[in-house]
Amino acid sequence: MHIYAFANQKGGVGKTTLSMHMAVAAMQRNCQTLLVDLDQQGSSTYLYTGDAKYHRSAAMVSGEVRSALDLWTPAREIQPLTESARGFTFDFLPAHAGLDRVDDDLDAGVQALQRLRSLDYDVVILDCPPAPSVRQLAPLIVADVHVIPVTPDALGTQGISQALQLFQKQIRMRNPHLELQILINRLKANSRTNRIIADALAERLGKRVLPYVLYEREDVRKGLNEGKAYWQICKDSQREEWEGAFESLLEGVASTEDLVDAAEELVEVAKTEEAAEEISS
Numbered sequence: 001m002h003i004y005a006f007a008n009q010k011g012g013v014g015k016t017t018l019s020m021h022m023a024v025a026a027m028q029r030n031c032q033t034l035l036v037d038l039d040q041q042g043s044s045t046y047l048y049t050g051d052a053k054y055h056r057s058a059a060m061v062s063g064e065v066r067s068a069l070d071l072w073t074p075a076r077e078i079q080p081l082t083e084s085a086r087g088f089t090f091d092f093l094p095a096h097a098g099l100d101r102v103d104d105d106l107d108a109g110v111q112a113l114q115r116l117r118s119l120d121y122d123v124v125i126l127d128c129p130p131a132p133s134v135r136q137l138a139p140l141i142v143a144d145v146h147v148i149p150v151t152p153d154a155l156g157t158q159g160i161s162q163a164l165q166l167f168q169k170q171i172r173m174r175n176p177h178l179e180l181q182i183l184i185n186r187l188k189a190n191s192r193t194n195r196i197i198a199d200a201l202a203e204r205l206g207k208r209v210l211p212y213v214l215y216e217r218e219d220v221r222k223g224l225n226e227g228k229a230y231w232q233i234c235k236d237s238q239r240e241e242w243e244g245a246f247e248s249l250l251e252g253v254a255s256t257e258d259l260v261d262a263a264e265e266l267v268e269v270a271k272t273e274e275a276a277e278e279i280s281s
């Protein structure tokens with residue numbers, strides 16, 4: 001299982017948008033995929049369910065509906081949603097308006113998210129809230145990859161600086177193998193400053209910055225409202241950038257189903273080779 005945390009203290013940089021795209025990309029690779037909404041604002045929950053109040057519904061409050069908060073209650077089974085009102089095909093664990101209740105205990109948060117490792121998924125994506133709370137720290141302690149979406153502007157560079165300091169001071173000791181991947185998002189095509197900052201980011205932070213730049217495009221929002229990734233509705237050159245970025249993040253991740261098929265084929269190859277050897281000897 002590969003766990004990706006989309007986290008950045010800064011709001012509005014694309015954590016939710018890119019988490020949703022990552023889930024679509026993983027499904028396209030045949031990976032069993034789960035997206036978990038850890039933000040009590042419920043933005044990805046809205047995109048998945050089409051219901052802006054889902055995470056605050058009466059059923060949620062009375063605890064009848066399953067949500068990400070169940071991860072914190074060992075007695076509760078984790079039962080993600082499997083049908084999206086907008087047609088997304090990945091599974092989804094929705095937000096709960098009371099998620100901020102868990103923000104006072106980091107170890108409990110780590111244990112809660114570690115329960116995800118016992119589920120049968122190839123890829124798990126965590127959409128984190130925009131604050132350095134337990135729900136951002138615990139994901140980084142449990143994840144394999146920290147994707148840091150940034151906007152190529154002064155606030156965005158501050159966001160990276162904060163994220164790297166957080167890694168240095170609080171995460172590295174507990175998760176030394178966490179991989180950091182910075183993904184530039186929302187570059188405005190007509191902004192020279194955006195371009196200069198994007199180039200400077202790539203130059204100074206080197207390999208940590210993915211060599212793809214995602215532009216600000218109205219169709220990104222439109223696509224998600226229709227249950228689609230940007231590359232599924234748009235044919236311009238940005239399509240290749242978006243596909244490339246997520247393919248690169250998923251490099252080396254294989255679906256269990258594909259591995260099982262490959263292993264079965266291998267058995268046949270071995271049998272045929274041995275039979276041929278017997279005949280020739």
Ligand SMILES: Nc1ncnc2c1ncn2[C@@H]1O[C@H](COP(=O)(O)OP(=O)(O)OP(=O)(O)O)[C@@H](O)[C@H]1O
Nearest residue numbers: 011012013014015016017130186215216217220221
């Ligand atoms: N590349 C893009 N092109 C156009 N709009 C975008 C793009 N990326 C994100 N957006 C839009 O910007 C807004 C903020 O994006 P999003 O909700 O993904 O950010 P976030 O980091 O999850 O925010 P928050 O910190 O509030 O959770 C949304 O309206 C989203 O549709």
Ligand SMILES: [Mg+2]
Nearest residue numbers: 015016039043
């Ligand atoms: Mg968000």
